[in-house]
Amino acid sequence: MTKTVFALGLGLALAASSALAAEPQQVTVSLTSASPMSQGMAMVLANQMQEQGAQVDILLCDTAGDMALKNATGEALKPNNVTPVQLLDAAIKKGATASVCALYLPNNGKTADDLRAGITPAKPADMAARLLEPQRKVIGF
DSSP: OHHHHHHHHHHHHHHHHHHHHHSOOEEEEEEOOOOHHHHHHHHHHHHHHHHTTOEEEEEEOGGGGGGGBTTOOOOOBTTTTBOHHHHHHHHHHTTOEEEEOTTHHHHTTOOGGGBOTTEEEOOHHHHHHHHTOTTOEEEEO
């Protein structure tokens, strides 16, 4: 009987750890910097985390919110001659979610219609809930 209970407990523990291992790492990249190199590095790392299996959420605030606008271009950075905006678009195409903080649009005279495809205004309650998830990593730039 004791062996059966132990085997059952061990089996459940292994099943639970397998289920947890199957879940992708959840990551939020919060970007506020106006610096092209900081923006670029944040987007390079977001793309790399996706390639390594993470589910990435990108939150653009303050001057980094400008990356979310339809007319955003930016400075091409070496060594690959891509802009942070191009890297943002690549992350979105690979499944990242992207949003601008709730304060960005109203404080810059913009609306959701001014945002690039795939980028939405963040909802504070939803974003707060995500940031509180115990297994989520939050990285700020």
